[in-house]
Amino acid sequence: MLSKSQARAFFLGGTVVTFLIFIGLTIYSFMPSNDQTNFKDIDKNVVRGKEIWESNNCMGCHSIMGEGGYYAPELTKVIERRGEGYIKAVLMSPAPWAPKGRKMVAYKMSQEDADAMVAYFKWIGKIDLNGFDRIVSPLAKDKLKDQQKIQ
Ligand code: HEC
Numbered sequence: 001m002l003s004k005s006q007a008r009a010f011f012l013g014g015t016v017v018t019f020l021i022f023i024g025l026t027i028y029s030f031m032p033s034n035d036q037t038n039f040k041d042i043d044k045n046v047v048r049g050k051e052i053w054e055s056n057n058c059m060g061c062h063s064i065m066g067e068g069g070y071y072a073p074e075l076t077k078v079i080e081r082r083g084e085g086y087i088k089a090v091l092m093s094p095a096p097w098a099p100k101g102r103k104m105v106a107y108k109m110s111q112e113d114a115d116a117m118v119a120y121f122k123w124i125g126k127i128d129l130n131g132f133d134r135i136v137s138p139l140a141k142d143k144l145k146d147q148q149k150i151q
Pocket of ligand 1: 052053056057058059060061062071072073075078081082087090091097098099100101102103104105107117
């Protein structure tokens with residue numbers, strides 16, 4: 001059994017040690033050499049793209065890094081998957097884009113807004129996901145495997 005003063009020392013020592021570990025890891029995470037977000041690449045266009053993303057509630061249907069709705073395709077790596085031209089066509093289209101049946105909103109975006117959206121997707125596409133798998137649903141994984149077998 002610990003005496004009262006031993007218990008106090010144990011409590012204070014434990015608190016100080018875990019607090020120092022916490023501070024150390026926080027400093028480590030924020031070191032520029034450990035940056036995973038390429039924050040230096042965030043320019044005016046990327047910010048504008050993010051504003052359009054937020055103000056139009058794109059995440060009501062889409063997700064980025066797993067956050068958002070599951071009605072429409074995941075968009076973290078859309079620039080890699082579809083390329084700039086395709087994305088701009090979807091965003092500037094006067095009619096709802098829906099080759100697979102579900103409808104994308106016909107935003108009829110201007111050239112500038114579509115460019116800003118593309119800049120945002122380019123930036124987000126370069127974020128280091130640290131091995132995070134965007135496709136989390138086992139059903140979606142099976143479907144992907146089947147598609148790869150066919151091709
Ligand atoms: C009402 C739901 C909805 C909203 C809101 C929405 N989308 Fe979509 N979007 C879709 C659907 C559904 C598709 C897939 C259409 C298809 O391929 O058949 C799509 C497709 C796309 C694609 C092509 C993705 C791919 O992999 O083919 C991009 C890029 C895109 N949307 C961007 C946006 C952006 C940017 C916003 C906000 C400004 C937005 N979407 C808002 C439903 C939505």
